[in-house]
Amino acid sequence: MRIEEHPILTFEKKKKVEFLFDGHKVWGYEGEPIAAALHANGVRVLRRSAKLNRPRGFYCAIGNCSSCFMTVNGEPNVRTCVAKLEQGMVVETQKGKGDLSTAKIKPLSPSTSEIRKAEIAVIGGGPAGLSAAVSANQMGAKVTLLDRNSKLGGQLVKQTHKFFGSEEEYASIRGIDIANVLANKFDKKKTDIMLDAPVLGYYREDGILGAEQNNKFIKIKAKKIIIATGASERVLAFPNNDLPGIYGAGAAQTLMNEHGVVPGSNVLMVGAGNVGLIVSYQLMQAGVNVKAIIDAAPRITGYWVHASKVRRLGIPIYTSYTVKEAHGKENLERATIWRLDENWQPIKGTEIDLDVDVMCIAVGLSPLNELLWQAGCQMKYIPELGGHTTLKNEDMETSVKGIYVAGDVAGVEEATSAMVEGSLAGLCAAKSLGYDNGRFKELRQEAINHLETLRSGPISQGIRKGLEQAIIT
Ligand SMILES: Cc1cc2nc3c(=O)[nH]c(=O)nc-3n(C[C@H](O)[C@H](O)[C@H](O)COP(=O)(O)OP(=O)(O)OC[C@H]3O[C@@H](n4cnc5c(N)ncnc54)[C@H](O)[C@@H]3O)c2cc1C
Numbered sequence: 466m467r468i469e470e471h472p473i474l475t476f477e478k479k480k481k482v483e484f485l486f487d488g489h490k491v492w493g494y495e496g497e498p499i500a501a502a503l504h505a506n507g508v509r510v511l512r513r514s515a516k517l518n519r520p521r522g523f524y525c526a527i528g529n530c531s532s533c534f535m536t537v538n539g540e541p542n543v544r545t546c547v548a549k550l551e552q553g554m555v556v557e558t559q560k561g562k563g564d565l566s567t568a569k570i571k572p573l574s575p576s577t578s579e580i581r582k583a584e585i586a587v588i589g590g591g592p593a594g595l596s597a598a599v600s601a602n603q604m605g606a607k608v609t610l611l612d613r614n615s616k617l618g619g620q621l622v623k624q625t626h627k628f629f630g631s632e633e634e635y636a637s638i639r640g641i642d643i644a645n646v647l648a649n650k651f652d653k654k655k656t657d658i659m660l661d662a663p664v665l666g667y668y669r670e671d672g673i674l675g676a677e678q679n680n681k682f683i684k685i686k687a688k689k690i691i692i693a694t695g696a697s698e699r700v701l702a703f704p705n706n707d708l709p710g711i712y713g714a715g716a717a718q719t720l721m722n723e724h725g726v727v728p729g730s731n732v733l734m735v736g737a738g739n740v741g742l743i744v745s746y747q748l749m750q751a752g753v754n755v756k757a758i759i760d761a762a763p764r765i766t767g768y769w770v771h772a773s774k775v776r777r778l779g780i781p782i783y784t785s786y787t788v789k790e791a792h793g794k795e796n797l798e799r800a801t802i803w804r805l806d807e808n809w810q811p812i813k814g815t816e817i818d819l820d821v822d823v824m825c826i827a828v829g830l831s832p833l834n835e836l837l838w839q840a841g842c843q844m845k846y847i848p849e850l851g852g853h854t855t856l857k858n859e860d861m862e863t864s865v866k867g868i869y870v871a872g873d874v875a876g877v878e879e880a881t882s883a884m885v886e887g888s889l890a891g892l893c894a895a896k897s898l899g900y901d902n903g904r905f906k907e908l909r910q911e912a913i914n915h916l917e918t919l920r921s922g923p924i925s926q927g928i929r930k931g932l933e934q935a936i937i938t
Pocket of ligand 1: 527588589590591592593594611612613614618619620621624662663664665693694695696697698714715716718739740743744830833871872873874878879880883
């Protein structure tokens with residue numbers, strides 16, 4: 466169902482287009498993700514699993530996983546959560562792995578021998594990457610910024626809540642507006658922005674990045690690289706956790722706040738951290754009923770200000786509860802939750818059944834670290850930072866000289882620390898190329914102090930512990 470009225474957002478009505486879904490004529494808006502258009506038409510089953518033929522819907526909504534693979538115009542394995550809808554497309558539910566032998570695939574134009582040169586390549590235009598580009602510009606360096614999305618902002622583009630903190634932390638500005646503020650700080654003459662340009666790989670031998678744009682393979686040789694690719698949402702293990710209707714909480718947020726489509730009618734939110742609390746509030750704003758928020762931990766882990774907002778709306782929050790099972794044949798129809806004891810073991814007889822058609826999983830994020838592995842950066846599993854991430858020094862430089870990191874990929878935190886880390890990485894990468902506007906030392910120290918302040922509270926204890934293990938001295 467499409468959102469007609471929203472207290473904060475207005476959804477631009479683009480051109481209507483018709484397309485074929487499994488032989489039926491349906492419509493959507495030109496350029497919206499195919500999966501969003503199908504959702505608006507009540508279609509949630511997008512593919513069938515390879516071995517057991519189980520129904521699958523989308524899970525991440527930002528092109529990270531394979532849950533939404535469909536066959537589009539004869540091409541299998543198209544990520545329909547991000548692939549853009551066009552007039553006359555032929556979209557089919559994909560069964561199994563997809564047959565490449567008969568697929569009609571338009572190959573990427575082979576790369577020319579030309580290698581584009583860049584001073585600093587920033588991969589990812591979220592809060593970390595944007596801040597990195599801005600600060601590198603301020604030092605005097607030229608930046609090539611690549612993002613696989615059509616617009617800048619990363620996850621900010623769906624965050625309708627106002628930020629806290631000080632003026633420099635964009636307090637009282639909504640996440641959706643911060644991206645524009647940052648984008649306006651670029652020195653346009655010193656920044657080459659490449660959108661719809663996923664970086665596909667890093668070729669260590671030659672130090673070359675391979676990216677795709679407009680169906681062309683592009684090679685980029687950068688003197689310095691800043692990887693700011695963000696994170697992806699985790700899944701949770703329980704019977705039937707793959708049913709369509711079970712989404713990452715951020716995916717539900719993307720569907721609603723970016724594409725103007727609600728995920729369903731009645732929601733169980735799993736996770737009472739900030740993302741779970743914020744998305745619950747935003748679901749209610751969009752007219753969706755949140756039946757309950759549960760968390761396996763014995764306490765709410767998100768900020769009290771967010772918890773109070775959802776409590777005021779009458780949403781019950783059950784702590785020490787987890788999902789026992791999801792029920793449904795083709796779609797989620799019901800969920801059973803149960804209580805955990807002090808050893809996190811489920812207690813029989815405490816089951817509660819909830820009639821829900823949507824379950825949002827907000828149990829944390831994991832760094833999107835593939836490029837770091839490819840580059841040969843020294844990696845370590847640090848649970849407090851969300852999983853495998855890279856070791857780095859105080860300047861955000863990894864064990865591979867000239868490759869820097871910032872934001873969630875360097876350890877999952879939140880948008881404000883991502884921005885400050887980005888600024889620090891941008892400053893230091895520029896300085897290593899000899900750029901300095903005379904304020905490098907002062908700005909570097911300011912960023913380091915700022916990060917220390919952000920991480921000083923009791924809520925950041927885990928982050929501090931994680932970061933201690935990630936430092937290269
Ligand atoms: C789905 C989701 C929802 C969230 N919702 C909230 C919320 O409601 N409230 C809140 O406080 N925090 C939320 N967060 C957390 C917060 O947004 C992040 O901590 C913050 O955005 C991190 O910034 P970043 O720049 O490191 O990463 P991101 O904002 O994730 O930006 C990374 C960018 O890199 C791009 N990218 C990734 N891989 C490639 C590649 N190979 N080539 C080119 N580009 C690439 C992505 O398209 C993206 O634009 C959410 C996070 C996620 C993942």
